[in-house]
Amino acid sequence: MAVQTVAPRTDSPVDLGPAAALSCRECGHRVPLGPVFACEECFGPLEIAYDFSAYDAEELRKRIEAGPANIWRYAPLLPVPADVADKPNLNPGWTPLVRADNLARELGVTGGLYVKDDSGNPTHSFKDRVVAQALEAARAFGFTTLSCSSTGNLAGAVGAAAARAGFRSCVFIPHDLEQGKVVMAAVYGGELVGIEGNYDDVNRFCSELIGDPAGEGWGFVNVNLRPYYAEGSKTLAYEICEQLGWRLPDQIVVPIASGSQLTKIDKGLRELIGLGLVEDRPYRIFGAQAAGCSPVSTAFKAGHDVVRPQKPDTIAKSLAIGNPADGPYVLDIARRTGGAVEDVTDEQVVDAIKLLARTEGIFAETAGGVTVGVTRKLIEDGVLDPALTTVVLNTGDGLKTLDAVAGTGLTATIRPNLDSFREAGLA
Numbered sequence: 212m213a214v215q216t217v218a219p220r221t222d223s224p225v226d227l228g229p230a231a232a233l234s235c236r237e238c239g240h241r242v243p244l245g246p247v248f249a250c251e252e253c254f255g256p257l258e259i260a261y262d263f264s265a266y267d268a269e270e271l272r273k274r275i276e277a278g279p280a281n282i283w284r285y286a287p288l289l290p291v292p293a294d295v296a297d298k299p300n301l302n303p304g305w306t307p308l309v310r311a312d313n314l315a316r317e318l319g320v321t322g323g324l325y326v327k328d329d330s331g332n333p334t335h336s337f338k339d340r341v342v343a344q345a346l347e348a349a350r351a352f353g354f355t356t357l358s359c360s361s362t363g364n365l366a367g368a369v370g371a372a373a374a375r376a377g378f379r380s381c382v383f384i385p386h387d388l389e390q391g392k393v394v395m396a397a398v399y400g401g402e403l404v405g406i407e408g409n410y411d412d413v414n415r416f417c418s419e420l421i422g423d424p425a426g427e428g429w430g431f432v433n434v435n436l437r438p439y440y441a442e443g444s445k446t447l448a449y450e451i452c453e454q455l456g457w458r459l460p461d462q463i464v465v466p467i468a469s470g471s472q473l474t475k476i477d478k479g480l481r482e483l484i485g486l487g488l489v490e491d492r493p494y495r496i497f498g499a500q501a502a503g504c505s506p507v508s509t510a511f512k513a514g515h516d517v518v519r520p521q522k523p524d525t526i527a528k529s530l531a532i533g534n535p536a537d538g539p540y541v542l543d544i545a546r547r548t549g550g551a552v553e554d555v556t557d558e559q560v561v562d563a564i565k566l567l568a569r570t571e572g573i574f575a576e577t578a579g580g581v582t583v584g585v586t587r588k589l590i591e592d593g594v595l596d597p598a599l600t601t602v603v604l605n606t607g608d609g610l611k612t613l614d615a616v617a618g619t620g621l622t623a624t625i626r627p628n629l630d631s632f633r634e635a636g637l638a
C-alpha cells in the first residue's frame with residue numbers, strides 16, 4: 212500500500228507555529244509537515260512533533276492566561292501559526308467546567324465532580340476544536356475543499372468552518388443519521404452526501420477518494436489532515452487543568468468513537484506536566500462506549516491488545532465507529548494510567564441523559580449519556596474512586612439527538628382556568 216497523499220498546491224514552507232515535523236507513533240520515523248497521515252516505514256499513525264524547548268513555564272502560563280477566551284489561548288502548544296486568532300475561524304473552546312454538586316450527591320462522589328460541557332461550541336459539539344486545527348493545516352497546504360467522513364457532528368463542524376473561512380465543503384455521512392445532525396450539517400450551504408452504509412463504509416469510501424484524482428485539492432479533516440485535526444482534542448485537557456487552577460484532575464471519563472480524543476487528552480496532560488504547567492502526579496483516564504458499539508471496552512475487559520471490529524447498533528450514533536483507528540492506543544492509556552474502559556446500554560444512556568439534565572440543567576446528546584452512564588456504572592462497580600476529583604465530558608448537545616428522549620413531554624394539558632389547573636393536581 213502506498214502512503215496516501217494529495218499533493219499540496221503550494222511549494223512554500225508551511226508555518227504551523229511550534230509544529231516541527233510529523234513523527235510515527237509506532238517507530239518514531241520523522242517526515243516534514245505535510246498532508247500525510249501514515250508512516251511510510253510501518254504504516255503507523257503520524258503525530259505532530261513539537262519544539263517546545265524555548266518555553267519557560269511561568270512566561271507560558273502568563274501568555275496563555277492573557278490569551279483569548281477560546282482554544283487559541285493555547286496556540287503556542289498547537290500546530291497553528293502564531294497569528295491564528297486573526298484568521299477567519301469559528302474560535303471554539305473555553306467551554307464551562309461545571310461543578311456538578313447535585314450529580315455528585317446522586318452518584319456518591321465526594322472528591323469533587325465536574326462536567327466539562329462542550330455542548331456550547333459553535334456547532335454544539337467538541338468537533339469544532341479539531342476542525343479548527345485541520346482548517347489551519349488546510350490553509351497552510353493550499354487545499355480548497357474541506358471534507359470528512361462523519362458520524363454526524365463532524366459534518367456540521369466542517370460545514371460551518373468552511374463557510375466562515377471561504378472554503379468549499381463536501382462531507383460524507385451514513386444516510387440514516389438523526390435529523391438534527393443532518394440539518395445542522397446541511398444548513399451551512401456545503402455539499403452533504405449520504406452514503407448507503409455505516410460510518411466504517413463512509414470512511415473506507417473517503418480513503419478511496421483521497422487516492423483518486425477526484426479528491427485532488429481536498430483536505431479530509433479526519434483522514435489526510437488527521438495528525439493536525441487530532442491535536443485539537445488536547446485543548447480539552449489544557450482547559451480542564453487551567454479551569455481547575457492549573458491542576459490535573461485525578462480521574463477523567465472520556466467518550467470513545469475512533470479513540471482520537473481520548474489519546475490526545477492524554478497527550479495534552481503529559482505535555483502540561485512536561486512543560487511544568489501542572490504538578491507531576493498520577494491521573495486515571497476512563498473510556499466510555501455504548502454497549503451497541505463497544506469494540507474497545509470489549510477488548511479491555513477481555514485483556515486483549517487488539518480491537519476486534521463490531522457492527523454498530525446503538526442510539527449513540529456519534530460514537531458508532533465499529534473499527535476505531537486509535538482503539539489499541541486507548542487500551543494502552545487506560546491500562547497505563549490505572550483507568551478502565553466500560554460500556555452502557557442504550558437504556559442506561561437515556562437514563563443518564565435525564566439524570567444530568569435533572570441534576571445540573573445540562574442537556575447532553577447521547578454521547579454525554581454514555582459518559583455519565585459509564586461514570587455511574589464505574590462508581591457502582593468500585594472501579595472509579597468517588598473520593599477523587601473527577602471530570603466527565605459532555606461532548607455534544609441534546610437538541611441534536613431529540614429522539615433519544617422522545618417520550619419526554621408535557622406534564623399535563625389543561626384548559627386555561629384555575630379549576631382545570633387544580634384538577635390536574637398541579638396546585
Ligand SMILES: *Cc1c(COP(=O)(O)O)cnc(C)c1O
Pocket residue numbers: 336337338364365466467468469470471472473529530576578606607
Ligand atoms: C466525534 C465525537 C466524539 C469522539 O470522537 P473520537 O473519534 O473518539 O475522537 C465524542 N463525542 C461526540 C459527541 C463526537 O461527535
Ligand SMILES: [Zn+2]
Pocket residue numbers: 235236237238239240250251252253254255
Ligand atoms: Zn512508522
